Amino acid sequence: MDFKQAVIENAWGGISMDYGLLHLQLATPLVVLVILLIMILTLNKLLFQPVLRTLDNRKQVIDGSQSQVARATEEIEKLRVEIDHKMHEARAQVMHLINESRNAGIREKEVMIHAELEKLEDELEQNRAELQQQVTTAKVELQTVSAEIANNTAARLLN
Helix, strand or coil: CCHHHHHHHHCCCCCEEEECCEEEECHHHHHHHHHHHHHHHHHHHHHHHHHHHHHHHHHHHHHHHHHHHHHHHHHHHHHHHHHHHHHHHHHHHHHHHHHHHHHHHHHHHHHHHHHHHHHHHHHHHHHHHHHHHHHHHHHHHHHHHHHHHHHHHHHHHHC
16 A cells, blocks of 8 residues: 555545545545635634624715715705895895985985075075165265265356
8 A cells, every 4th residue: 555545545534435546535525614614604703794894884984974964065055045145135234224325315415405505595685685785875875976076066166
């Protein structure tokens, strides 16, 4: 019995079949299957479950982040609409205040013009009255001077 044959017959015990170049031990596939199952369970426990758990956690974090982004986007849109509304109201108030100020300024200007016009009319009346009085005084003086000149001329002619 050579070494190869001894190893084949004694390996794992059990039944062996020899097909020339192919030597098959019936216990070998069972041992390989058991080792494969142990490897699958070990890899599942040590590698696949943690990786899957990490992927699930990552997916949950991504989903949570996406929902937060959606809520934040929604909130930003609401705030933008609210700000636009407030800006529109503020612009309307500013335009109203500008128009009120302009109208008040125009009214005040009209009142000032009217007051100045009345003042000028009063001054004109005073000037007319003063002028009329000066004209009357000048007429009286002219009549007096005319009478004096007439008297002087008559006196000179008579003398």
